[in-house]
Amino acid sequence: KRSDIAGYADGAIVMVLARESLLSPGTSQPVFIDGIGWSQHTPNIEERELHRAIYAESAAQMAYRMAGITSPTGEIDFAEVDDTFSYKELQHLEALGLARPGESGMLLEEGMFSPTGDLPVNVSGGSLGCGNTYDMSGLRSVLEVVLQIRNAAGERQLPGVKTGLAQSWRGIPTATGGVAVLRGE
Numbered sequence: 001k002r003s004d005i006a007g008y009a010d011g012a013i014v015m016v017l018a019r020e021s022l023l024s025p026g027t028s029q030p031v032f033i034d035g036i037g038w039s040q041h042t043p044n045i046e047e048r049e050l051h052r053a054i055y056a057e058s059a060a061q062m063a064y065r066m067a068g069i070t071s072p073t074g075e076i077d078f079a080e081v082d083d084t085f086s087y088k089e090l091q092h093l094e095a096l097g098l099a100r101p102g103e104s105g106m107l108l109e110e111g112m113f114s115p116t117g118d119l120p121v122n123v124s125g126g127s128l129g130c131g132n133t134y135d136m137s138g139l140r141s142v143l144e145v146v147l148q149i150r151n152a153a154g155e156r157q158l159p160g161v162k163t164g165l166a167q168s169w170r171g172i173p174t175a176t177g178g179v180a181v182l183r184g185e
Helices: 054-067 086-095 104-110 126-130 134-149
Strands: 032-040 078-080 163-169 176-183
Touching: 032 054, 054 086, 054 163, 054 176, 078 134, 086 104, 086 126, 086 163, 126 134, 134 163, 134 176
Parallel strands: 078 163
Antiparallel strands: 032 176, 163 176
């Protein structure tokens, strides 16, 4: 049971955001936010479909629309998704359209989401591996996407990452989450 729930962790992340027009000529390895979405589903637990992450579905649709993504599995090189609890990773993969409903577990077992799979997921270790940093967990996912796009992830580096997805969930008892699609030059 201990490996089904992310342990607690401390951390701090600072990011500098700017319009592209403000970048100095020769800026080293900028990473662009192509799409972003945030959503909250009903706060009433008795009204929720507990087998789905509707907040993640809605946030992903917003981010994909903004980024012009029509086929997530064909256009995203890798993803960092919330796995505060082991089942949430599977739920989020389906909500993001990276697996069909009911198929994420099978695809995970087949290796699709492994670092050498067709669509690597949580190569950072996710919250289960790095720890639950609460409201900072989403930024930890964004940081991993930035590192991968910049080819600066060290031992975790995946080959040829151009586009990555970061997804976060605020955690129990909420049904609130966000999705960001990031791209390199």
